[in-house]
Structure formats: structure tokens, C-alpha cells
Amino acid sequence: MKLYELINAGITKLESCGVPDADIDADILWQYVSGMDRLDILMAKGDEVNVNLESRYDEVIDRRCTRVPLQYITGTQNFMGYDFDTSENVLIPRQDTETLVETALKLTVGSQIAGQSLKPASFDGQMAKQPLSVLDMCCGSGCIGISYGLMNKDSRVTLADISDAALELTCRNRDKLCGDKDRFSVVKSNLFDDIEGKFDLIMSNPPYIRTDVIDTLMPEVRDNEPRLALDGTEDGLYFYRMIVDRARNYIKDEGYVVFEIGNDQAEDVQHLFVDLGYEDIHVVQDLSHNDRVVYGRYRT
Numbered sequence: 001m002k003l004y005e006l007i008n009a010g011i012t013k014l015e016s017c018g019v020p021d022a023d024i025d026a027d028i029l030w031q032y033v034s035g036m037d038r039l040d041i042l043m044a045k046g047d048e049v050n051v052n053l054e055s056r057y058d059e060v061i062d063r064r065c066t067r068v069p070l071q072y073i074t075g076t077q078n079f080m081g082y083d084f085d086t087s088e089n090v091l092i093p094r095q096d097t098e099t100l101v102e103t104a105l106k107l108t109v110g111s112q113i114a115g116q117s118l119k120p121a122s123f124d125g126q127m128a129k130q131p132l133s134v135l136d137m138c139c140g141s142g143c144i145g146i147s148y149g150l151m152n153k154d155s156r157v158t159l160a161d162i163s164d165a166a167l168e169l170t171c172r173n174r175d176k177l178c179g180d181k182d183r184f185s186v187v188k189s190n191l192f193d194d195i196e197g198k199f200d201l202i203m204s205n206p207p208y209i210r211t212d213v214i215d216t217l218m219p220e221v222r223d224n225e226p227r228l229a230l231d232g233t234e235d236g237l238y239f240y241r242m243i244v245d246r247a248r249n250y251i252k253d254e255g256y257v258v259f260e261i262g263n264d265q266a267e268d269v270q271h272l273f274v275d276l277g278y279e280d281i282h283v284v285q286d287l288s289h290n291d292r293v294v295y296g297r298y299r300t
Contacts, residue, residue: 004045006030006054010061017065025070029060032074067219080147084173089165091229093143097205099286100260101147103293104203107256108132109152131156131183133197135250137204137243140229142170142186144203146177149184158199160189163228191239192246200252205260206239208232237268244272244296253300263290270294 001009007026014022031037033056036044049057060073071077071092077084079093080101086092132155136145139159149157159170167186174184189195209230214222221230232238240259247257257278261269266283273281278296286292 001049001054002045003030003041003047003049006049006057007041007045010057013061014064017067019064019067025064026061028070028074029064030057033057033060067223069220069224072224079143080151082143082147082150082177084141084143084146085169085176086141087165087169088224089163089226090140090169091205091225093141096286096288096290096292097144097260098147099284099292100203100205100258101144101151103284103295104134104148104201104256104258105151107258107295108155108201132201133199133252134158135160135195135199135202137191137202138206138229138239139170139186140166140205142173144205146170146173146184148203150177156183156185158185158187158195158197160187160195162188162190163226164188166229191242192250195250198250198252198255200255202243202247202251202255202257204239204243204258206232206243208236208239208260208262208265210234210236235268236262236265237272240265240269240272244269244276244278248276248298248300251298251300254297256295256297258293258295260292261294263292266291266294270296 010026011022071086072088077086077093134155134157136159139161142159145157145159149155161167171186178184207230270281273296278298280297283291284293
């Protein structure tokens with residue numbers, strides 16, 4: 001079979017299974033199986049395909065037809081320009097979550113890295129004197145804290161999660177991506193139970209899907225991504241309540257807590273910040289103009 005025929009067959013099969021963006025997935029899966037890039041594919045589209053590669057391609061197409069996420073098949077996902085290893089034990093890094101990292105960078109570094117600075121005047125000079133202490137709570141794959149640390153060299157990052165499998169993956173991504181691994185500490189902790197010290201910045205993308213909504217999600221998420229990382233309990237706000245409350249004992253004076261949120265949770269999370277004495281509370285939208293991040297500053 002010629003390459004273009006094989007990929008077209010893959011597209012047709014994925015479409016018949018209801019897989020979104022079947023043409024993109026078919027192309028990526030061939031790149032994964034063959035090691036070819038898109039230019040290679042274009043140049044070789046009329047070539048006959050090796051039988052073993054054809055068989056391997058059919059296998060991954062069949063697996064994707066069962067709605068296993070593409071990133072769990074290929075084992076990688078790009079986030080903030082870095083290729084993170086993925087596994088079925090953690091949420092897949094998503095482009096929407098880049099808004100969280102970008103906001104944190106703007107708050108603490110400003111225009112040098114992430115465009116127009118959002119940082120208050122009280123941060124000017126203070127942050128430049130010593131490395132920023134940063135906590136990524138519920139770190140999953142580590143994509144948030146690692147990306148932040150790679151883009152802000154004047155920081156020391158603690159990555160925390162309750163899941164052993166998540167922490168193992170975080171360590172793997174740290175070892176893969178971070179030349180200066182000593183700046184990145186990985187800690188097993190049930191929220192703040194085993195966290196020590198105080199931080200200039202606390203970031204978190206906690207579980208925030210309401211329990212009764214999970215079964216309505218796409219099968220890629222509902223049937224494959226870990227429920228522990230999805231379920232925000234009955235109203236989706238459990239972890240926000242816990243983190244906003246307890247973070248007050250772990251944040252330095254005028255430090256920030258920055259959350260990813262569901263696109264209908266901005267008002268509720270803002271109220272949590274207000275009720276517990278935070279200031280400078282703002283909502284940031286993602287590229288699709290959905291509310292995606294809420295942050296607040298705390299004076300100790």
C-alpha cells in the first residue's frame with residue numbers, strides 16, 4: 001500500500017469511530033510510528049509502505065478508535081514549547097492551561113518574558129534580589145511548574161501532588177527538560193500537609209469538574225483521564241476552598257495564588273478570595289475568550 005493510501009485509510013477509520021480531527025490524528029500517528037516529519041510524509045506519499053510499519057500503524061489507529069487520547073498513545077504533549085512525557089496517570093497538558101503559566105510569568109517577571117507586566121509596584125525590585133520561591137500544587141505531569149521554572153531562571157520550584165504515579169512522571173519530565181534540576185523539588189503531599197516554607201507564588205490547576213458532569217464529558221476524558229485529577233466534588237470548588245484557605249499560611253507577604261478554573265467558575269472563585277482577605281483579584285481569559293485563570297494577592 002502506498003503511504004497516502006494508508007493515511008487516507010486511517011482517516012476514514014477514525015472518522016467512522018467519531019474521532020475529532022481525524023485527519024490530524026492520522027498524520028500524527030504515522031509520524032509517531034515511522035519517525036517521519038510532515039515534509040518527509042509529503043515527499044514520500046507515493047512510496048510503498050513497509051509491511052511492519054503498516055501493521056504498527058493499523059494498531060495505533062485501532063487504539064485511537066477506542067477513544068484512547070492521542071497523547072496517551074504517543075506518550076508526549078507539547079506545552080509552552082516543551083515536549084512533556086504523558087501517561088494515563090495524569091491529565092494531559094492542555095493549551096488552555098498555558099494561560100495559567102503566562103499569567104504567573106506576567107505577575108512575577110513582567111514584560112521581559114511574557115508581554116505586558118501585570119505585577120504590582122510592590123513587587124518591583126523585591127523579586128530581583130533573590131530567587132522566587134514557587135509552588136505548583138496538584139502538579140500532575142509537572143508541566144506548569146517546570147515550564148514556569150524554565151522560563152524564569154530566577155526561581156526555585158516545588159512540585160507537589162498526592163499521586164505517586166504523577167510524581168514519578170514529574171520527576172521524569174524534570175530530568176528530561178531541566179538542566180539545573182536542583183531548582184526543582186518534588187514532594188508527595190496531600191495539599192499542604194507535607195509542604196514546608198513559604199512561597200512568593202502558588203500555582204494550581206486542581207480538580208474542578210463537578211462530579212455529576214464527569215460522565216457527560218468526551219470519552220477521551222471520561223473513560224481515560226484519571227478521575228482523581230478531574231473530580232472537584234459536588235460543586236467543583238472543594239480544592240479551591242482548601243487551597244485558598246490554607247495557602248495563607250504558606251504565602252509570603254504580597255505573594256500570589258494563581259488558579260486555572262472552569263469557564264463558569266470565575267465568580268465563585270473570586271468570592272473565595274474576597275471572603276478570605278485576598279486583594280488584587282482578577283480574572284484572565286484564554287485565547288478562546290473563556291474565563292480561565294483567577295488570581296489574588298495576600299498580605300500577611
